[in-house]
Amino acid sequence: xxxxxxxxxxxxxxxxxxxxxxxxxxxxxxxxxxxxxxxxxxxxxxxxxxxxxxxxxxxxxxxxxxxxxxxxxxxxxxxxxxxxxxxxxxxxxxxxxxxxxxxxxxxxxxxxxxxxxxxxxxxxxxxxxxxxxxxxxxxxxxxxxxxxxxxxxxxxxxxxxxxxxxxxxxxxxxxxxxxxxxxxxxxxxxxxxxxxxxxxxxxxxxxxxxxxxxxxxxxxxxxxxxxxxxxxxxxxxxxxxxxxxxxxxxxxxxxxxxxxxxxxxxxxxxxxxxxxxxxxxxxxxxxxxxxxxxxxxxxxxxxxxxxxxxxxxxxxxxxxxxxxxxxxxxxxxxxxxxxxxxxxxxxxxxxxxxxxxxxxxxxxxxxxxxxxxxxxxxxxxxxxxxxxxxxxxxxxxxxxxxxxxxxxxxxxxxxxxxxxxxxxxxxxxxxxxxxxxxxxxxxxxxxxxxxxxxxxxxxxxxxxxxxxxxxxxxxxxxxxxxxxxxxxxxxxxxxxxxxxxxxxxxxxxxxxxxxxxxxxxxxxxxxxxxxxxxxxxxxxxxxxxxxxxxxxxxxxxxxxxxxxxxxxxxxxxxxxxxxxxxxxxxxxxxxxxxxxxxxxxxxxxxxxxxxxxxxxxxxxxxxxxxxxxxxxxxxxxxxxxxxxxxxxxxxxxxxxxxxxxxxxxxxxxxxxxxxxxxxxxxxxxxxxxxxxxxxxxxxx
Numbered sequence: 153x154x155x156x157x158x159x160x161x162x163x164x165x166x167x168x169x170x171x172x173x174x175x176x177x178x179x180x181x182x183x184x185x186x187x188x189x190x191x192x193x194x195x196x197x198x199x200x201x202x203x204x205x206x207x208x209x210x211x212x213x214x215x216x217x218x219x220x221x222x223x224x225x226x227x228x229x230x231x232x233x234x235x236x237x238x239x240x241x242x243x244x245x246x247x248x249x250x251x252x253x254x255x256x257x258x259x260x261x262x263x264x265x266x267x268x269x270x271x272x273x274x275x276x277x278x279x280x281x282x283x284x285x286x287x288x289x290x291x292x293x294x295x296x297x298x299x300x301x302x303x304x305x306x307x308x309x310x311x312x313x314x315x316x317x318x319x320x321x322x323x324x325x326x327x328x329x330x331x332x333x334x335x336x337x338x339x340x341x342x343x344x345x346x347x348x349x350x351x352x353x354x355x356x357x358x359x360x361x362x363x364x365x366x367x368x369x370x371x372x373x374x375x376x377x378x379x380x381x382x383x384x385x386x387x388x389x390x391x392x393x394x395x396x397x398x399x400x401x402x403x404x405x406x407x408x409x410x411x412x413x414x415x416x417x418x419x420x421x422x423x424x425x426x427x428x429x430x431x432x433x434x435x436x437x438x439x440x441x442x443x444x445x446x447x448x449x450x451x452x453x454x455x456x457x458x459x460x461x462x463x464x465x466x467x468x469x470x471x472x473x474x475x476x477x478x479x480x481x482x483x484x485x486x487x488x489x490x491x492x493x494x495x496x497x498x499x500x501x502x503x504x505x506x507x508x509x510x511x512x513x514x515x516x517x518x519x520x521x522x523x524x525x526x527x528x529x530x531x532x533x534x535x536x537x538x539x540x541x542x543x544x545x546x547x548x549x550x551x552x553x554x555x556x557x558x559x560x561x562x563x564x565x566x567x568x569x570x571x572x573x574x575x576x577x578x579x580x581x582x583x584x585x586x587x588x589x590x591x592x593x594x595x596x597x598x599x600x601x602x603x604x605x606x607x608x609x610x611x612x613x614x615x616x617x618x619x620x621x622x623x624x625x626x627x628x629x630x631x632x633x634x635x636x637x638x639x640x641x642x643x644x645x646x647x648x649x650x651x652x653x654x655x656x657x658x659x660x661x662x663x664x665x666x667x668x669x670x671x672x673x674x675x676x677x678x679x680x681x682x683x684x685x686x687x688x689x690x691x692x693x694x695x696x697x698x699x700x701x702x703x704x705x706x707x708x709x710x711x712x713x714x715x716x717x718x719x720x721x722x723x724x725x726x727x728x729x730x731x732x733x734x735x736x737x738x739x740x741x742x743x744x745x746x747x748x749x750x751x752x753x754x755x756x757x758x759x760x761x762x763x764x765x766x767x768x769x770x771x772x773x774x775x776x777x778x779x780x781x782x783x784x785x786x787x788x789x790x791x792x793x794x795x796x797x798x799x800x801x802x803x804x805x806x807x808x809x810x811x812x813x814x815x816x817x818x819x820x821x822x823x824x825x826x827x828x829x830x831x832x833x834x835x836x837x838x839x840x841x842x843x844x845x846x847x848x849x850x851x852x
Contacts, residue, residue: 223282346371624672
């Protein structure tokens with residue numbers, strides 16, 4: 153941006169009715185990004201590091217500093233016919249030439265000659281004057297709003313305008329200049345509005361620089377989302393100390409509360425301590441999910457009979473608000489207590505029987521039938537990981553029973569957790585209760601996983617049953633469509649295995665899970681598809697770790713079905729590509745692979761004969777391969793791929809010397825085949841870990 157270019161700060165604000173709280177940050181981020189992109193598309197520069205977003209329940213706004221107030225003039229050059237075709241036989245302008253001039257609104261004489269790679273051509277040159285930024289903003293703003301991630305738009309009044317919520321005002325300022333635009337049917341100006349109750353009158357803005365301070369001081373609104381979030385956090389933490397506990401501030405709940413208020417005021421309330429006999433997860437769910445309260449715990453992590461709500465009003469009588477919130481939460485907690493007491497009168501076995509009429513999937517039967525399959529699979533997995541098979545089978549059979557409970561029917565997020573409590577109530581072991589409680593974990597990438605062996609067995613069995621069943625009936629995820637959350641299930645399987653270091657082969661388990669589904673016609677195809685899909689999720693996990701895609705590809709070529717072993721190989725290759733020898737060895741492996749693939753003879757390592765070695769370089773390579781075979785074979789057998797692969801980097805010099813001094817495809821058939829067998833030994837040595845030949849190290 154030239155120092156002589158005139159610039160101005162841009163403020164764009166859209167005032168609405170209350171925006172969806174869970175979508176506020178995404179709407180704000182997208183709006184800011186879209187405004188910036190629109191300015192850039194128009195050729196207008198601005199200070200990118202100074203852009204600031206604002207988002208409250210009733211507004212989306214952005215301040216863009218130092219925006220150019222005018223587009224630069226643009227030189228335009230249009231090429232016409234070649235000079236050789238510009239004149240007719242009489243030396244007059246040809247029809248093509250005069251037509252080109254006419255299409256550009258000039259005479260033939262006003263055209264010039266341009267020297268191009270394809271020779272001289274007629275050319276029309278002009279300058280398109282840039283527009284004022286103020287003239288461009290209406291289109292930029294409306295385009296930015298139309299591109300917001302709004303799944304369902306609404307209309308209001310008699311207008312055909314659509315947006316996520318009705319729009320009431322719009323502000324567009326370039327420094328002190330009021331930019332008149334039609335924004336979603338509203339004519340923009342320089343008047344904003346403060347807090348709906350504390351400062352409902354219009355606030356006139358003279359420039360973008362006073363926007364935030366005017367809203368705060370006159371409008372009683374903290375417009376900056378992050379600042380408001382920090383204020384809430386501080387208020388809640390300080391109030392929790394006064395109440396004698398520690399506030400649990402979940403990020404998602406904090407964001408939602410921040411999106412619900414413009415002037416946060418934290419208030420503390422109490423509930424009857426008798427409700428503490430109810431599983432605290434149900435109480436927390438009632439408070440956070442339904443009332444948006446923060447709960448408090450003591451130093452031991454136990455729930456306290458207090459809550460903190462964040463009001464959008466600084467009341468002169470806060471006790472009235474507190475009492476109102478206490479009255480509201482009382483019946484919610486009473487419901488949880490009633491459901492808990494009612495459910496405890498029925499055993500998990502009886503609750504499970506109710507699932508015989510609950511359909512899991514039309515072709516795959518009921519949830520009861522699914523629990524039967526989970527129990528069988530959990531038994532098999534428990535056997536592999538030295539867990540209590542009988543307990544795992546029972547936990548698997550009962551893990552879905554709480555879906556028929558009153559508690560889960562009312563509080564769906566209690567599934568699993570409620571079942572764990574009911575298992576203890578039935579006198580079952582804590583291991584079984586824990587397995588039922590944790591079998592839904594992990595719920596998302598990076599979430600905690602079951603840690604007990606029985607819990608792992610049930611969690612894996614549940615996901616394997618779903619994967620094989622849904623794949624078996626042909627409902628494979630595609631694009632953004634994944635109604636049974638198979639991606640999440642697959643990543644969950646990998647996380648459970650890796651984080652608990654479970655050395656199991658999933659191939660036979662997938663086969664067993666597939667066999668348990670009577671509705672699957674082509675079982676072999678299903679097994680292959682599930683294996684491919686499951687290990688394909690590794691790619692996303694490694695991408696998040698910053699590993700090149702070909703590292704994953706190098707291991708995938710081995711067709712390994714043990715996730716822990718797969719991961720160990722990836723880590724070995726990741727260490728290998730960091731060495732100085734890796735690029736040369738990858739290239740050499742590719743060369744070896746190509747030579748062997750082009751060979752017309754069927755070569756085996758048994759055909760190698762050391763007495764046929766002639767050249768010193770091939771003798772040296774053979775000796776070094778023999779040494780490495782003795783050294784690395786036990787390392788690979790024990791899964792120490794990293795040390796073994798790094799050991800193989802010692803072969804680089806003798807491999808390079810071999811290719812520099814030895815010709816493989818010589819006329820002597822015995823000599824050629826022996827050298828091919830030597831290269832096959834080398835190839836097999838590296839393939840013990842991965843297909844190094846697919847790595848493209850140093851070629852990014």
